[in-house]
Amino acid sequence: MLQEIKLCTYSRAAIKAAKEYLSKAGTVRRGVYDLSEEATINYENAYENIAKLMKFGKEEIFFVSSKREFDLRVLDGPFNEIPKGFVDISSILHRDLCFDKAFLSGEAIGVPGLDVVGMKKEVLESMDALEFGGDMISYVGKYNFKYAELPHKFSAGTPDVASIVALGAAANEYSVSENIDTVSEHFKDLLQSRGIDFRYFHLSNCFEVSSKLLYVPRDNPEEIFEVLV
Amino acid sequence: MILKEDFYSGCTFLDNAATTLKPKVVVSEYIDYFYKKPDVEKVRDRVAKFIGTDSSKIKFTRGTTNSLNKIASFYRGKISSVSLPISSHHSNLLPWQRIANLNFVDVDNKGELGEFSQADLVTVDHVSNVLGTINPVKEIAKKAKLQKSIVVVDGAQAPSHLKVNVEELGCDFYTFSSHKMYGPTGLGILYDKNNVIEEDYYNYKAIASFYKALEYLENNFDKVKNEKILASYLSQGLKGLGVKVFGGDNRVGIFSFAIEGVHPHDIATFLNSHGIAVRAGHHCAQPLMKFLGVNATSRASLGIYNDKEDVDKFLDSLEQCISFFST
Numbered sequence: 023m024l025q026e027i028k029l030c031t032y033s034r035a036a037i038k039a040a041k042e043y044l045s046k047a048g049t050v051r052r053g054v055y056d057l058s059e060e061a062t063i064n065y066e067n068a069y070e071n072i073a074k075l076m077k078f079g080k081e082e083i084f085f086v087s088s089k090r091e092f093d094l095r096v097l098d099g100p101f102n103e104i105p106k107g108f109v110d111i112s113s114i115l116h117r118d119l120c121f122d123k124a125f126l127s128g129e130a131i132g133v134p135g136l137d138v139v140g141m142k143k144e145v146l147e148s149m150d151a152l153e154f155g156g157d158m159i160s161y162v163g164k165y166n167f168k169y170a171e172l173p174h175k176f177s178a179g180t181p182d183v184a185s186i187v188a189l190g191a192a193a194n195e196y197s198v199s200e201n202i203d204t205v206s207e208h209f210k211d212l213l214q215s216r217g218i219d220f221r222y223f224h225l226s227n228c229f230e231v232s233s234k235l236l237y238v239p240r241d242n243p244e245e246i247f248e249v250l251v
Numbered sequence: 252m253i254l255k256e257d258f259y260s261g262c263t264f265l266d267n268a269a270t271t272l273k274p275k276v277v278v279s280e281y282i283d284y285f286y287k288k289p290d291v292e293k294v295r296d297r298v299a300k301f302i303g304t305d306s307s308k309i310k311f312t313r314g315t316t317n318s319l320n321k322i323a324s325f326y327r328g329k330i331s332s333v334s335l336p337i338s339s340h341h342s343n344l345l346p347w348q349r350i351a352n353l354n355f356v357d358v359d360n361k362g363e364l365g366e367f368s369q370a371d372l373v374t375v376d377h378v379s380n381v382l383g384t385i386n387p388v389k390e391i392a393k394k395a396k397l398q399k400s401i402v403v404v405d406g407a408q409a410p411s412h413l414k415v416n417v418e419e420l421g422c423d424f425y426t427f428s429s430h431k432m433y434g435p436t437g438l439g440i441l442y443d444k445n446n447v448i449e450e451d452y453y454n455y456k457a458i459a460s461f462y463k464a465l466e467y468l469e470n471n472f473d474k475v476k477n478e479k480i481l482a483s484y485l486s487q488g489l490k491g492l493g494v495k496v497f498g499g500d501n502r503v504g505i506f507s508f509a510i511e512g513v514h515p516h517d518i519a520t521f522l523n524s525h526g527i528a529v530r531a532g533h534h535c536a537q538p539l540m541k542f543l544g545v546n547a548t549s550r551a552s553l554g555i556y557n558d559k560e561d562v563d564k565f566l567d568s569l570e571q572c573i574s575f576f577s578t
Binding site: 032036037040041044045046053054055056057058087134135136153154155156157159161162163164165166167178179180181182183184185 | 259261262264266269270272273275277278281282285286313314315316317319320323337340341342343344345346348349353355428430435436437451452453454455456457516519520522523527528529530531532535537538541
């Protein structure tokens with residue numbers, strides 16, 4: 023049932039952040055000029071916001087482009103049960119009790135096309151990187167190389183800065199919102215009656231109007247997004 | 252200047268080999284498709300046409316690095332030797348270090364490559380991201396194919412500077428990144444002649460807006476052709492200032508340079524204070540830096556929107572930089 027639901031969260035903050043970055047460009051980490059430095063600060067802040075939402079350290083997250091890759095190459099166990107396109111808030115909130123790894127779908131908080139994996143630092147330090155090249159190194163010789171420190175070790179090639187800063191903005195918006203426990207019972211029931219697991223949705227911004235379920239970004243109520251079921 | 256008005260600008264941007272600015276039409280398309288799925292096959296068709304091939308051979312990836320890693324993963328255990336230039340970008344070196352024995356091809360002082368030794372797989376950068384050299388990919392591929400080698404081309408720096416026809420080049424793989432050719436970050440293109448790499452990509456906003464970037468680039472391709480004249484002008488200017496330029500004349504508008512006694516980062520910082528963006532560092536090519544006997548270089552690289560005024564401003568500021576650091 024859950025896999026068949028088409029659902030996407032709308033984030034105005036995400037769109038704004040992506041637009042701002044793309045309008046100015048500038049690569050992260052490697053430039054010695056103002057545009058690049060500005061991009062680097064925004065990029066670093068995004069890392070922090072996303073990690074904070076996932077309850078991991080900044081050096082404990084890395085980005086993947088699809089659930090498939092994540093399934094095949096990184097994790098096993100209970101996380102395979104999480105359908106693509108959703109953030110399993112319960113697994114994140116209860117990470118310390120149950121899990122040492124978590125998966126955040128960008129689509130679930132408003133940024134389709136980019137997902138995040140969180141794993142403990144000790145595990146990431148002992149793991150090989152998933153991809154090689156670009157700035158994920160501290161030294162490169164003709165026949166060998168040394169890894170850069172986390173989180174750069176898992177960031178081969180030019181990062182998808184536009185999506186990452188967007189996800190950072192969405193994560194920040196999410197973090198400052200109401201906790202899942204305070205969500206009104208009404209919307210919880212409403213979602214459950216439509217087969218949506220309430221844990222996967224940002225309920226405080228949900229409204230029911232004329233039998234449609236709408237998602238309303240609280241900073242701009244005019245930009246309404248319909249939840250399709 | 253119609254072209255400059257198409258971009259949000261705030262400085263004289265000469266770091267195009269790292270990433271280009273994005274036209275306003277690309278940014279607005281990216282936002283329009285933030286939550287929509289575009290006609291992916293329409294984009295694939297346009298990309299295929301742009302590089303002279305059939306859309307069935309085009310794969311979308313996260314970028315050039317991702318493409319090269321996918322190719323190396325596919326050949327892991329299937330090949331044992333790789334021949335590649337010393338000028339290779341880390342992204343076209345590290346993946347091979349992990350799966351094969353490497354034979355390096357040196358560059359001469361004009362930036363030209365020597366002979367590739369026989370290997371199971373031959374890989375080459377179409378355009379060097381440090382030296383700007385246009386490598387003779389067609390000839391390299393032809394020779395490699397006589398020896399039945401697989402041919403992989405890192406095209407990251409090429410399509411924004413040259414007309415590329417992958418079928419004419421005769422390679423098995425050719426890959427490049429959207430963000431270095433006026434498109435969004437997070438998207439790569441992989442030409443996969445024999446259809447061996449699996450596509451698992453769904454960043455639709457990037458795919459949709461890359462269509463607009465290609466359209467923009469194609470509509471302004473006369474500017475790309477004119478770059479040769481501007482590059483020649485820049486080259487003469489650098490020589491006139493007595494600056495050491497790495498590489499020769501067979502190049503696109505990418506110039507790595509050094510000023511004796513001045514650190515490359517100091518040059519970039521000085522130019523930044525004059526509103527000019529250039530790059531300083533190892534440019535993800537540490538083995539080449541070692542080969543050239545330097546730790547880093549400064550690099551100025553041209554884009555479609557740069558003009559003589561930009562080059563004059565750059566040369567004028569560089570002259571002041573030389574004078575500043577010599578006193």
